[in-house]
Structure formats: structure tokens, C-alpha cells
Amino acid sequence: MMKLARWIAGTVVLLGLIALIIVLPFRSMFFQQNQEHIGFAGRVVYILILSSLMVLYRVLKGPTAADRIVAIDIFGILIVGLCAVLSIASGRSWYIDIGIAWGLQSFIGTLALSKYLEGRSFDD
Amino acid sequence: MIDIIGMVFIGVGLSFDVLGCLGLVRLPDVYNRLQAATKCVTLGTCSILFGTFLVSGGFTETGFKALIAIVFLVLASPVAAHAVSRGAHRAGIKLWDRSVVDSYAEDKEGEA
Amino acid sequence: MKSRILMFVFAFAVWCILTWVPDVQQLIAGGAVALIVSVVMGSMFVNRPHMLFNPIRVFYFLFWYVPVFIWELIRANFDVAYRVIHPGMPIKPGIVRLRTELKSDTGLTFLANSITLTPGTLTVDINRDDGVLYIHWINVVGTDPETTFREIGSRFEPMLKKIFEEDVVE
Numbered sequence: 001m002m003k004l005a006r007w008i009a010g011t012v013v014l015l016g017l018i019a020l021i022i023v024l025p026f027r028s029m030f031f032q033q034n035q036e037h038i039g040f041a042g043r044v045v046y047i048l049i050l051s052s053l054m055v056l057y058r059v060l061k062g063p064t065a066a067d068r069i070v071a072i073d074i075f076g077i078l079i080v081g082l083c084a085v086l087s088i089a090s091g092r093s094w095y096i097d098i099g100i101a102w103g104l105q106s107f108i109g110t111l112a113l114s115k116y117l118e119g120r121s122f123d124d
Numbered sequence: 125m126i127d128i129i130g131m132v133f134i135g136v137g138l139s140f141d142v143l144g145c146l147g148l149v150r151l152p153d154v155y156n157r158l159q160a161a162t163k164c165v166t167l168g169t170c171s172i173l174f175g176t177f178l179v180s181g182g183f184t185e186t187g188f189k190a191l192i193a194i195v196f197l198v199l200a201s202p203v204a205a206h207a208v209s210r211g212a213h214r215a216g217i218k219l220w221d222r223s224v225v226d227s228y229a230e231d232k233e234g235e236a
Numbered sequence: 237m238k239s240r241i242l243m244f245v246f247a248f249a250v251w252c253i254l255t256w257v258p259d260v261q262q263l264i265a266g267g268a269v270a271l272i273v274s275v276v277m278g279s280m281f282v283n284r285p286h287m288l289f290n291p292i293r294v295f296y297f298l299f300w301y302v303p304v305f306i307w308e309l310i311r312a313n314f315d316v317a318y319r320v321i322h323p324g325m326p327i328k329p330g331i332v333r334l335r336t337e338l339k340s341d342t343g344l345t346f347l348a349n350s351i352t353l354t355p356g357t358l359t360v361d362i363n364r365d366d367g368v369l370y371i372h373w374i375n376v377v378g379t380d381p382e383t384t385f386r387e388i389g390s391r392f393e394p395m396l397k398k399i400f401e402e403d404v405v406e
Contacts (some may be wrong), residue, residue, distance in 0.1 A: 007323040014146070021190045039130060047138055053143040058148050058157075066154045066212035073204055074148060077197065078141065081169040084176040084190060085134070092184040096176070097254075100193050103200070110204045114211035140313055147320040155372045156329055159358045160316050166353065167313045188253045202352035202359075209360045209372065224330035224376045231333075231363075231370075 021046045041089030048082050071111045076106025128213030130178030140164045153220040154212050162205040170194050238355075240278035247273050281368065296399050305350060308391065331360060332378040334384045335367045336393060338358040343400035350392045357388055 021043055055078065058071040083099030144164025151157045173190040180186040219226055251266035252258050258266070334351075338344050348359040348369065355376040355378055363370070377387055385393075 001160065004323055007166040042135060044138060051142045054149050064131050064154060064217050066208060066217055066232050069159060069208055070154060070158050071148060074165050077165050077201065080193060084173050086180050087186055088194040096186055096189040103193065103196060107200045107204055111207050112205040118211035124207045143317045143320055147316065153360065156327060156374060159374055161308060163312050163316050163353060167309055185256050190254050192253060194397055202349040205352055206348060206359050209358060211362055220329060224328055225379050226331045227333045227370065
């Protein structure tokens with residue numbers, strides 16, 4: 001019963017936040033050129049920031065080290081999508097270069113961290 | 125018209141991203157979280173990049189780079205998930221209490 | 237040597253795509269970088285070049301493996317989304333064994349990646365000597381080898397055997 005109440009409360013809060021982002025006329029920071037994409041891209045960026053906050057909750061709370069590593073990996077992939085949206089919002093193609101470089105760095109960092117995690121219980 | 129289709133792709137990818145992050149918050153142990161997050165966020169971001177490819181007008185600079193990023197993500201994210209799950213299991217992180225079976229631990233006990 | 241040439245062509249193509257539209261200076265710089273990369277680490281790129289130029293294998297890869305893979309990926313996402321937003325979280329996780337008959341490195345890598353991105357499964361470890369994959373399954377149906385092969389392996393293993401294994405000739 002308690003679980004169901006928590007589920008309903010969480011759903012209402014999440015849907016409310018998303019509806020607020022979609023409905024409110026935000027002044028977007030990310031535009032100079034493509035005037036017709038402004039509102040859409042700004043809202044997409046805010047929803048991506050919302051899901052990044054959920055990932056950051058797992059980074060802060062995560063009971064074990066592996067949870068934090070997973071969360072940081074997912075955070076890197078989210079940033080690749082964010083860079084793609086910024087590149088169509090501003091019409092500059094080098095944003096997506098930042099995305100590709102960030103994805104590569106995040107992948108290599110995840111591999112290194114998981115190697116560290118694996119070596120901790122064995123002494124090799 | 126093609127802009128509308130691209131925006132639909134971006135919207136679908138965005139909803140999968142939000143669901144994947146929700147799975148990262150809700151599910152009980154690290155392996156389940158890894159499954160939900162890896163699958164949903166990989167397809168979501170690939171869909172956002174494909175929408176970028178469509179909106180930016182096909183084979184332009186941005187479009188080519190978006191396609192390269194799609195291929196890279198599909199190849200790289202399962203490898204990262206595999207490495208993290210193997211490292212977590214070797215570091216001794218337990219499965220969830222209500223898990224059914226753990227053949228990997230049985231076989232590792234047999235070796236050691 | 238063949239592997240190094242392939243690596244050079246591949247690196248040069250990626251460079252050209254990343255600096256679209258290329259002019260002369262960028263082409264020269266890209267050639268130099270691709271040459272360095274292919275000399276230093278080209279020997280580990282492709283081990284069996286004759287597999288790559290076999291048109292039947294390439295055809296199977298592009299028009300049989302890739303569509304099935306994309307379809308399974310979309311199904312996997314709806315499956316996971318259903319499990320995440322359901323209030324009772326209908327999950328029954330566990331780690332099971334999956335026997336495989338693939339031997340080559342590329343085949344095993346593609347099998348592991350496909351299993352990770354298809355509904356409810358995640359590869360945890362590979363034991364190459366025994367040909368066993370350990371798979372974390374979010375909704376365990378059964379643990380005996382026949383069930384796991386039918387539920388997990390039967391979608392991808394036959395086609396990967398045709399694409400990547402040495403002996404199977406069409």
C-alpha cells in the first residue's frame with residue numbers, strides 16, 4: 001500500500017515537471033540562427049537536464065562503487081545527445097565534435113574504472 | 125516535413141532517455157540498473173542523433189558526424205556495460221536478495 | 237600487410253567524414269595521420285582479411301543481421317520501459333549459462349554485444365575455453381541449457397555462425 005502511494009506520488013511529480021517544462025514559455029539561451037527550432041530545442045535541453053539530475057541522484061546516493069561508475073557512464077552518453085541538440089539549435093556543427101570526443105573519453109574512463117574495480121578484490 | 129519527422133525522432137529518443145534514467149533510480153541492484161540504463165539510453169541517444177541527422181538536412185557536416193556518433197555508441201556502450209558488470213561481480217557485489225539463480229558464482233567457487 | 241592497408245583506408249575515410257568538405261591541406265594532414273596510425277597499430281585491426289571480401293558474408297551481415305538487430309533493440313526498449321514504469325516491478329533476475337559453438341573472436345564479440353542489447357539480457361563474462369557465456373537475465377524462465385538457448389541464443393547464433401565462422405561455406 002505504501003509502495004503504491006509512493007509510486008503514484010513519484011509519477012505525479014515527474015509528469016508535472018515534464019508538463020511544466022513543455023508548457024512554460026522559457027526564454028531559451030541557445031539560439032541565434034534557426035529561429036523555428038528555438039522553443040523545441042530549449043525544451044529538449046531542459047528535459048535532458050531533468051534526466052541528468054536523476055542520474056546525479058544515483059551518483060550521490062549509490063550504495064556501491066559500481067553504481068556510481070554506471071551512473072557516470074550513462075551521464076556521458078546523455079551529454080552526447082545534449083551536444084547533438086545544441087548543434088541543431090545553434091546551427092554550428094562543431095558542437096557535435098564535442099559530443100564525439102566526450103563519448104570517447106567517457107568510454108575509456110569507464111573501462112579504466114571497471115578495471116580498477118575488478119582488481120580491488122584480487123591482488124594482481 | 126522532414127523537420128517534423130526529425131523532431132518526432134528526437135521526442136521518442138527523449139522519452140526513452142527519461143525512462144532509462146528512471147530505471148537507474150528505481151531498480152534494485154547494479155546489474156538490473158545496468159540493463160535498463162544501457163539499453164534505454166543507448167537507443168534514446170541514437171534516436172536523438174538520427175533526428176539531428178534528419179533535421180540538419182541529410183548529408184551535411186552535422187549529419188555525417190551524427191552518423192559516426194551512432195555507430196560509435198552502438199559499438200561502445202555494450203562493451204562498457206560488459207566491463208562494468210564483470211568488474212562488479214569480481215569485486216564481490218551481491219545480486220539482489222530475491223534473485224533466482226547465480227550460476228557464475230557457482231562456477232567461480234568450483235574453480236577457486 | 238593487408239591489415240595495415242585496410243586500416244589506412246578506414247582511418248582516412250573516417251578523417252574525410254569528420255572534416256567534411258575536405259580540401260587539399262586537410263587531405264595531406266589526414267594522410268599523414270592515417271599512415272602513422274596504420275603503421276603503429278594496424279596489425280591488430282583485421283586478422284582474416286579474406287573474410288571481409290567475401291560478398292556472401294557481407295550480404296548476410298548487412299541485410300540479415302542488421303535488420304534483426306535493430307528490431308530486437310526496439311523490442312528490448314519497450315520491454316525494459318514496461319518493467320520500469322510498472323508499479324510492482326515484475327522482475328525475477330538471475331545469472332544463467334549459455335552454451336555457444338562460436339569460436340572466433342569477432343563472432344563471440346558480436347554475439348555478446350547482440351545479447352547485451354536484446355530484451356532483458358546482459359553478458360557478464362565469457363569463458364572461451366568451454367564456450368560458455370554467463371548472462372544476467374532480468375526475467376529468468378529456466379536454467380537448463382535447452383531453455384536458455386531457445387530463449388536467448390537461437391535468435392543470433394545461427395546467423396553469426398554463417399557470417400563469422402571459418403568452415404561454413406555456402
